[in-house]
Amino acid sequence: MDWPCEGLARSPISVGRLYDMTGTLALSTQGGLPVPIDESGLMKQVRKKFDLALFGAPPAFDQPVHVGRPNVGDRADFLRQVDAMFDRLWLSNNGPIVQEFEAALAQYMGVRHCISMCNATIALEVAIRGLGLTGEVIVPSYTFIATAHALNWLGLTPVFADIDPRTHNLDPESVRRKITPRTSGIIGVHLWGRAAPVEELTAIAREHNLKLMFDAAHAFGCSVGSRMIGGFGACEVFSFHATKFFNTFEGGAVVTNDDALAEKVRLMRNFGFAGFDNVTEPGTNGKMTEVCAAMGLTNLRNVARVVARNRENYHCYVRELNAIRGLSVLAYDERELNNFQYIVVEVASTFPVSRDEIVAALHAENILARKYFWPGCHAMLPYRQSQPGAVRDLPHTVLVADRVIVLPTGTAVDERHIGVIRDVFACLASYAAKNTASDERRIADPVDVLTHV
């Protein structure tokens, strides 16, 4: 079908004109200006084609609805800790709040060591270096670019393996095919907080004498086989970025049950200092600050509330979107612990509107859906040239990256937002289906769009 371009979606069209044409927009006005019709900031109902911002209507929300809105616990609790920090005048360098935070996380995950860091990218680099990885390391291409960049930054080669299209996680058979004499390790990623195939990857690593670690950036508070993620492989790395289910503003951690590795990682995080004037390792500055750790302690006490909201949102999305033919919400295994942080919708090729057109339509409504992790690391500029065979070897990565949309959730989102998102999908589907069946004319400009109803 023909579809108005993104630029068209943003072209200003007067509210008055829209009322004249459709007569049904549920826009309310106050002193002539549109005002939201509910507390979610909703500006209109979306029932049919001309209710869509893509066709010139005002956006559904007056403010952007984000995928990565931070979840924040009790502010008074946080501010009390920050006050005490100011009294102590101890702001960084393994302060008391960082130590309390690390102990609390180690206990929460049931691991021996938690070494907090300034972010997960630095934590990955320190862990990779601490483990002594060299040459080639196998990673999924379908992940956030930081997984590959951490290797590249250290002068190592990320070798991209394919995923299982049902789980979006590493396909063990593809991993096997990527092993060469230069391979030193595997980094599994628990994508969307759903566990990588831990058992299979552990067996492959053992068989080929490779080191295995996990990028657990998405998997805080998740389990596999009823064991908390955090204790698998030689170590696991978490992200506590602002957009994550659990945040410390910026932050991350290496967690491990290996005493020697923990000791090395601790030293590397702080320039390799083993005491005053005594440097025993090459190191970097990966330290978490006190204020970040205070945010972590506050948010740790808020985890259950955020999980509950995310879970409700997830069920609401499943109910609303799975009812529309051609859409499916990636399922969480509810026998395990999940943080339900990512709402991942797959758009089938039979859906009458393409994934990119849907994203453009949602953005026009101020719903900032994302195409994570399109187009896959292998297709990003720094890696495109280095592995020319990658596209041939990564059919499932290409397939999945082309059909995923990640939708807003978290404590800033509720069923009212989800209802509107459902309406946008439904409206697009029914308009496109009708348009394709009955009207094959090219719609060239806004006037054309508006006159060929």
Ligand code: T4K
């Ligand atoms: N490994 C994996 C598998 C990862 O997914 C990540 C990070 C890492 C490693 C590395 O972790 P860190 O080094 O970051 O700790 C975001 C995050 O920046 C990134 O941490 C995360 N993965 C990735 C999946 O998502 P972008 O490029 O999408 O960020 P941005 O700025 O577009 O923000 C996303 C949405 O959140 C926007 O709609 C704006 C909104 N937002 C953002 C911030 C920071 C807010 O509403 N408030 C905020 O404070 O990467």
